[in-house]
Amino acid sequence: QVQLRESGGGLVQTGDSLTLSCAASGRTSSRYAMGWFRQAPGKERELVAAIRWNGQNTWYKESLQGRFTISRDNTKNRAYLQMNNLQPEDTAVYYCAAQYSDLVVAHRGYEYWGQGTQVTVSS
Numbered sequence: 001q002v003q004l005r006e007s008g009g010g011l012v013q014t015g016d017s018l019t020l021s022c023a024a025s026g027r028t029s030s031r032y033a034m035g036w037f038r039q040a041p042g043k044e045r046e047l048v049a050a051i052r053w054n055g056q057n058t059w060y061k062e063s064l065q066g067r068f069t070i071s072r073d074n075t076k077n078r079a080y081l082q083m084n085n086l087q088p089e090d091t092a093v094y095y096c097a098a099q100y101s102d103l104v105v106a107h108r109g110y111e112y113w114g115q116g117t118q119v120t121v122s123s
Contacts, residue, residue, distance in 0.1 A: 001026055002024050002026045002027055002028055002032060002098050002112050003024070003026045004022055004023070004024055004112055005022070005114055006020060006095065006115065006116060007022075007117060008020040009094060009119045010118075010119070014086065014121055014122065014123050015085055015086065017082070017084045017086065018119060019083070020036070020080065020083070021078055021080055022079040022080070022081075022096030023078055024079070025077065030100050031053035031054075031100065032053055032098045032099060032100050033050065033098065033099050033103055034050070034053075034072060034079045034096060035047055035049065035050040035096070035097045035106060035110055036048050036049045036068075036070060036097075037097060038094045039095070043092075048064055048081070048094075049069075049070035050105050051079065052102075052103070052105065054074075057105055058105070069081070079096055081094065081096075090119060091119060091121050092118075092119060093119075094116065094117050095113055095116045095117075096113075097110035097111075097112060098110065098112045099111050099112070
């Protein structure tokens with residue numbers, strides 16, 4: 001199995017940028033897709049971006065395209081979520097997740113989760 005730990009959250013102002021990082025450990029030699037999810041207070045958790053095991057395919061929640069960028073560095077066993085022009089509605093706990101998969105993009109079926117990192121955007 002793979003263990004995940006997010007970092008990089010914090011309190012920012014509207015329009016700021018932030019990069020979240022997800023460190024993976026454990027059985028990282030196998031192919032695993034990764035995704036970033038978020039959950040705002042009172043709302044369901046949603047997938048915001050996903051990336052194939054080799055980084056060659058990505059997917060974004062449509063409304064976030066152009067502002068968020070997912071990437072990964074398999075040599076460092078890390079995934080990243082670059083978030084630009086942050087808005088108050090981006091305030092949420094952000095989670096990274098993984099699944100052993102060769103899917104081009106994994107929208108569901110994530111088995112492993114980090115503990116989450118809080119992102120708060122003040123207006």
